[in-house]
Amino acid sequence: MSSSSLRKKSDLTLVSKVRYDLLRNLLANLQEVILGTKLAILFPAIPLAIVAQWFDFGRPWVFAFSLLGLTPLAERVSFLTEQLTYYTGPTVGGILNATCGNVTELIIAIFALSNNKIVLVKYSLLGSIISNLLLVLGTSLLCGGLANLRQEQKYDRRQADMNLLMLFLALLCYLLTLLFHYSGASASDSTDSSLQLSRAASIVMVIAYCAYLVFQLWTHRQLFEAEEEDDEEGGNDSEEAVIGFWSGFVWLAGMTVIIAVLSEYVVQTIEDASDSWGLSVSFLSIILLPIVGNAAEHAGAVIFAFKNKLDISLGVSLGSSTQISMFVVPLCVIVAWIMGIKMDLNFNLLETGSLALAIITTAFTLQDGTSHYMKGLVLLLCYIIIGACFFVQRTPSSKHNNM
Amino acid sequence: MAHHTMEEDLNIAPPPQAQNLTSSMVTKKWPFLVTKGRFQLLRNFRANLQKVIFGTKLAVLFPAVPLAVVADFYSLGRPWIFALSLLGLTPLAERVSFLTEQIAYYTGPTVGGLLNATCGNATEMIISLLALYQNKVNVVKFSLLGSILSNLLLVLGSSLLCGGLANLRKEQLYDRKQADVNSLLLLLGLLCHLLPLMFRYALAGEYASIATSTLQLSRASSIVMLIAYAAYIFFQLKTHRQIFDAQEEDESEDGEKAVIGFWSAFTWLVGMTLIISLLSEYIVATIEAASDSWGISISFISIILLPIVGNAAEHAGSIIFAFKNKLDISLGVAMGSATQISMFVVPLSVVVAWTMGIEMDLDFKLLETGCLALTIIVTAFTLQDGTSHYMKGLVLFLCYIIISACFFVQKTPLIDDA
Numbered sequence: 001m002s003s004s005s006l007r008k009k010s011d012l013t014l015v016s017k018v019r020y021d022l023l024r025n026l027l028a029n030l031q032e033v034i035l036g037t038k039l040a041i042l043f044p045a046i047p048l049a050i051v052a053q054w055f056d057f058g059r060p061w062v063f064a065f066s067l068l069g070l071t072p073l074a075e076r077v078s079f080l081t082e083q084l085t086y087y088t089g090p091t092v093g094g095i096l097n098a099t100c101g102n103v104t105e106l107i108i109a110i111f112a113l114s115n116n117k118i119v120l121v122k123y124s125l126l127g128s129i130i131s132n133l134l135l136v137l138g139t140s141l142l143c144g145g146l147a148n149l150r151q152e153q154k155y156d157r158r159q160a161d162m163n164l165l166m167l168f169l170a171l172l173c174y175l176l177t178l179l180f181h182y183s184g185a186s187a188s189d190s191t192d193s194s195l196q197l198s199r200a201a202s203i204v205m206v207i208a209y210c211a212y213l214v215f216q217l218w219t220h221r222q223l224f225e226a227e228e229e230d231d232e233e234g235g236n237d238s239e240e241a242v243i244g245f246w247s248g249f250v251w252l253a254g255m256t257v258i259i260a261v262l263s264e265y266v267v268q269t270i271e272d273a274s275d276s277w278g279l280s281v282s283f284l285s286i287i288l289l290p291i292v293g294n295a296a297e298h299a300g301a302v303i304f305a306f307k308n309k310l311d312i313s314l315g316v317s318l319g320s321s322t323q324i325s326m327f328v329v330p331l332c333v334i335v336a337w338i339m340g341i342k343m344d345l346n347f348n349l350l351e352t353g354s355l356a357l358a359i360i361t362t363a364f365t366l367q368d369g370t371s372h373y374m375k376g377l378v379l380l381l382c383y384i385i386i387g388a389c390f391f392v393q394r395t396p397s398s399k400h401n402n403m
Numbered sequence: 404m405a406h407h408t409m410e411e412d413l414n415i416a417p418p419p420q421a422q423n424l425t426s427s428m429v430t431k432k433w434p435f436l437v438t439k440g441r442f443q444l445l446r447n448f449r450a451n452l453q454k455v456i457f458g459t460k461l462a463v464l465f466p467a468v469p470l471a472v473v474a475d476f477y478s479l480g481r482p483w484i485f486a487l488s489l490l491g492l493t494p495l496a497e498r499v500s501f502l503t504e505q506i507a508y509y510t511g512p513t514v515g516g517l518l519n520a521t522c523g524n525a526t527e528m529i530i531s532l533l534a535l536y537q538n539k540v541n542v543v544k545f546s547l548l549g550s551i552l553s554n555l556l557l558v559l560g561s562s563l564l565c566g567g568l569a570n571l572r573k574e575q576l577y578d579r580k581q582a583d584v585n586s587l588l589l590l591l592g593l594l595c596h597l598l599p600l601m602f603r604y605a606l607a608g609e610y611a612s613i614a615t616s617t618l619q620l621s622r623a624s625s626i627v628m629l630i631a632y633a634a635y636i637f638f639q640l641k642t643h644r645q646i647f648d649a650q651e652e653d654e655s656e657d658g659e660k661a662v663i664g665f666w667s668a669f670t671w672l673v674g675m676t677l678i679i680s681l682l683s684e685y686i687v688a689t690i691e692a693a694s695d696s697w698g699i700s701i702s703f704i705s706i707i708l709l710p711i712v713g714n715a716a717e718h719a720g721s722i723i724f725a726f727k728n729k730l731d732i733s734l735g736v737a738m739g740s741a742t743q744i745s746m747f748v749v750p751l752s753v754v755v756a757w758t759m760g761i762e763m764d765l766d767f768k769l770l771e772t773g774c775l776a777l778t779i780i781v782t783a784f785t786l787q788d789g790t791s792h793y794m795k796g797l798v799l800f801l802c803y804i805i806i807s808a809c810f811f812v813q814k815t816p817l818i819d820d821a
Contacts, residue, residue, distance in 0.1 A: 161788060165798050168781045172802055175773055176809045183770045183813070193812045200808040208801050215794045219571060363784060 032242055033251050037075055039296070045069035046258060053265055059272035066265040067292050073259050074104045075296035080255065083248045102128070102323055103256065104293040108263045109332050115267055118336070118343045120285055125329050126351050127286030128293060130386060132321040133167075133362045135291070136298045138379030140313040144305025145373025155310040157369040163318035164363045166212060170325035171359055173201040177345040178352050191344075198344035199337055202330030209326040283390045286351070294320070310371055318362075350393070354386045454662055455671050459497055461716070467491035468678060475685055481692035488682040488689075489712050495679050496526045497716035502672045509665045524550070524743055525676065526713040530683045531752045537687055540756070540763045542705050547749050548771050549706030550713060552806060554741040555589075555782045557711070558718045560799030562733040566725030567793025577730035579789040585738035586783035588635060592745035593779050595624040599766040614762075621764035622757055625750030632746040703810045706771070714740070730791055738786075770813070774806050 034040060049065035052058070105128050112120040144153060180194040243251070266289070274281045291298075297320060301313040329345070336343035347355070361382055365375050456462060471487035474480070527550050534542040566575060599617045606613050663671075686709070694701045711718075717736050724732040749765070756763035767775065781802060785795050 157788065158790070161784075162794060165781070165785060165795065168777070168784060169798050169802055169805075172777045172781065173805055175777060176770070176805065179770045179773045180809075180813070183768065196812040197805075197809050200812075201805050204801050204805055204808075208798065211797055212794065215792075220792060220794075360780070367787065 029243055029247055033076065033080070037072060037079070039072040039075050042068050042072045046073070046262065049262060049265060058276075059269040060276040062265050063269040063273035066262040066269070067288070069262050070104055070259065070266070070292050071295045073255055073262070074293060077103055077252065077255055077259070078296050080248050080252045083243055084245065084252070087245045087248075102293070102320060102328055104259060104263070105290075105324060106328055106331075107256070107260050108267060108289065108293070109328065110335065111260070111263050111267045113332060113336050113339065113341060113343065116341060117267065118341065120267065120270065120281070121332055121343065122347050123282055123285035123351070124289045125324055125332070126347055126355060128290040128324050129167075129321050130286070130355060130358050130383070131290035131294055132297075132317045132324070133358045134379045134383035134386070136294060136301050136317040136320075137314070137362065138376045138381075138383060139298070140301040140305035140317065141310075141371050141376025142373050142380055143302050143376070144308065144310060144313065145371060145376055147306045148308050149373075151308060153308060153310055153371040154369055155314055155366075155371065157367065159311065160314055160318060160366040162212070162215070163314075163322045164359065164366065166208065166322045166326050167318075167359045168363075169208060170205060170329070171356055173198075173205060174345050174347055174352050174355065177201070178347065178349065181346060191342075194344045194346055195342055198333055198346070201345060202333040205326050205330040206334070209322075209330075212322070212326070280390065280393055282393055283387075286390050287387050314366070350389070354389070358382065358386070451663055451667055455498065455502070458501070459494060461494035461497050464490050464494045468495070468682065471682055471685060481689040482696040484685050485689040485693035488685040489708070491682050492526055492679065492686075492712055493715045495675055495682070496713060499525050499672065499675050499679070500716055502668050502675065505663055505668045506665065506672065524713070524740060524748055526679060526683070527710075527744060528748050528751070529676070529680050530687060530709065530713075531748065532755060533680070533683050534687045535752060535756050535759065535761055535763065538761060539687060539690075540761065542687060542690060542701070543752055543763065544767050545702055545705035545771065546709045547744055547752065548767055548775060549710040550744050550748075551589075551741045552706065552774060552778055552803065553710035553714055554717075554737050554744070555778050556799050556803035556806070558714060558721050558740075559734070559737040559782065560796045560801075560803060561718070562721045562725035562737065563730075563791050563796025564793050564800055565722050565796070566728065566730060566733065567791060567796055569726045570728050571793070573728060575728060575730055575791040576789055577734055577786075577791065579787060581731065582734055582738060582786040584635070584638070585742045586779070586786065588631065588742050588746050589738075589779045590783070591631060592628060592742075592749070593776055595621075595628055596765050596767055596772055596775065598624070599764055600769065600772050603766065617764045617766055618762055621753055621766070624765055625753040628746050628750040629754070632743075632750075635742070635746070700810065700813055702771075702813060703807075706810050707807050734786070738782075770809070774809070778802065778806075 034043065045065045045068035049062055049069050052062045052065055105125060108124055109121045112118075112124070177194045177198050180190045180197065183190065270281060270284055273279075274284055297316050301316045304310075304312040304316070333343050333345065362379065365379060456465065467487045467490035471484055471491050474484045474487055527547060530546055531543045534540075534546070599621050602617050602620065603613060606616070690701060690704060694704055717740060721733040721736045724730075724736070753763050753765065766772075782799065785799060
């Protein structure tokens with residue numbers, strides 16, 4: 001849904017001039033997939049990143065190019081999963097969307113885990129949750145409010161309630177793990193206990209998320225289908241996919257591979273970029289990376305808010321937060337468990353405090369079912385304050401590798 | 404006067420209504436004992452016995468009571484005493500609830516409500532007082548905290564879950580004003596717990612005066628909490644009864660009359676309270692031995708196991724009402740009980756400890772207070788819109804599972820002092 005607003009209609013006049021059928025189809029496909037987005041201008045960053053890595057142009061450059069290259073890729077992945085959904089039907093499509101929607105974060109997290117950079121994993125995922133809750137939601141409500149000053153902006157609060165309830169459950173898990181370290185036990189005992197608790201809590205969270213999918217896609221679909229009927233506007237004239245199933249699948253696999261490559265560059269060069277630019281690693285992980293990973297959803301949410309379709313904006317931002325906090329984070333803990341890496345759910349005091357207040361503020365903001373631009377502005381300013389907090393934080397980066 | 408009131412109302416159950424009705428849900432009839440026996444007195448006595456002892460499905464657990472006494476007498480092993488006492492408390496708690504319901508028919512709604520408010524959590528109160536007497540302040544704190552958590556998450560969560568699954572196609576509504584008032588009182592209780600806790604961290608420099616200040620603050624807060632609870636009773640029974648009388652009309656079970664006489668019920672109540680005290684004393688005395696023997700931390704036993712036992716009857720009743728889509732009553736049971744413990748039993752324990760010269764304060768330690776804070780916030784948030792579905796119940800239930808896991812893996816040794 002969100003990517004449709006970033007799409008451009010393919011102009012097939014150039015392609016129709018090509019004589020051979022196969023070539024024509026291939027070029028049409030290529031045009032649809034590669035050039036079918038306004039973000040396509042950032043695509044050249046991908047080969048530039050690979051070139052920079054190959055010829056050692058300087059690791060900060062590799063980092064920057066990889067970041068830029070990830071943006072259109074994330075959007076294209078979203079588009080491709082949408083296309084696949086037309087073939088698989090809403091249920092499987094929903095699950096597919098749920099998994100692929102945050103594929104950038106997931107891949108970055110798994111690479112960071114295999115490089116044993118646990119702190120990077122935690123911070124990037126945490127930053128993604130906070131970014132969705134405050135930045136994406138805040139700018140959507142702000143822009144939507146300013147664009148619809150004379151209209152009443154309403155949304156169905158039950159969907160927001162359910163998402164926020166899941167976020168509270170996640171917050172409980174993170175908070176309890178954090179409190180273990182302050183509860184007065186010896187360091188080794190508390191680490192062991194918090195690890196066990198984290199692993200048990202992760203299993204519970206994954207179960208809860210599966211139940212939430214059942215709830216959302218099956219038993220209580222009516223709560224979540226508020227404005228589905230007018231959703232097929234923007235570039236789509238019909239409900240048909242614009243590319244074939246296997247074509248979409250192949251593109252998806254290919255793009256995921258490229259995302260994996262760029263993510264590996266990002267994970268390996270983040271400390272050097274941090275030293276070179278003078279920004280702390282926590283700031284890069286919590287603020288910059290999520291902005292890149294969420295760029296497509298962000299733009300889509302803002303555009304839907306402009307059209308006064310707040311249910312969809314909320315679905316995008318809150319749904320993404322819930323996915324990451326209740327699915328990606330526990331999945332990382334379980335994957336780390338399998339790999340033998342000791343990752344727990346302890347996000348440290350400052351970060352957990354920011355998350356707690358972000359969730360409480362958002363819950364309070366969304367509880368009455370109406371919106372205006374001040375709500376969006378307050379959420380956005382919360383995000384700026386949290387960003388400033390991590391900007392000025394100067395923890396030395398050498399400690400980060402083995403926390 | 405009481406009779407006139409009884410004839411007026413269609414249903415007499417005094418507030419908190421829900422707690423009366425839970426015991427009637429687990430009552431069943433055993434008619435066969437009454438038909439034989441020639442003498443009138445004996446027959447009455449047998450009828451009485453049948454209603455009180457056998458009138459519940461939980462009666463199957465009653466043999467645990469003499470077994471616990473035997474185990475203590477012959478020193479059969481302290482963990483056994485603990486387990487048998489736990490099992491024996493379950494039917495006793497339910498019978499006490501039933502007896503107070505019967506007495507409430509005679510005393511009228513107001514006094515009946517107060518009686519219910521006091522006796523409804525009789526098990527928790529007696530355990531707390533006995534633990535205080537043995538100077539096990541941490542057991543007191545943790546069992547009361549666990550009772551609040553259990554009511555808010557386990558009882559409420561499983562009720563909403565079962566009710567939601569049983570009523571998938573219907574819309575489940577409840578009156579949110581009752582839940583709102585309860586949430587508000589719980590937040591007041593939370594404030595009273597948070598401030599002494601933060602004292603410790605804020606005044607880290609001046610070590611000597613912290614304990615005294617915390618104690619003074621706790622005692623003052625306790626008095627305030629008791630005043631707040633008295634005002635809440637007044638609010639609930641006198642000025643704003645209509646908020647709490649939501650679904651009372653369909654509740655008349657067998658008729659509006661009590662099934663046993665007033666003095667009979669009173670005598671039974673006193674007797675059962677004595678037995679509860681005895682079993683509670685066993686529990687408090689043997690809790691460390693059971694903890695060592697079973698390899699579970701004392702905090703887990705106090706916070707998770709004890710409250711499950713103490714709340715078993717309310718729990719069952721709450722689920723049954725949720726099945727019938729009568730969420731107001733389920734909420735009344737769960738949240739009313741949590742409010743009672745938080746705003747009445749806890750401050751009462753502090754005041755009693757004060758008179759006994761024991762230093763009990765409201766500082767429940769960081770991890771436990773954190774659990775409590777998040778529980779209250781999550782529950783308040785869940786109940787604030789007046790509708791329900793099974794996911795809400797599932798999330799609350801999973802919160803309880805995570806909190807149980809947290810205390811299960813916690814290996815800090817419990818220092819048994821004030």
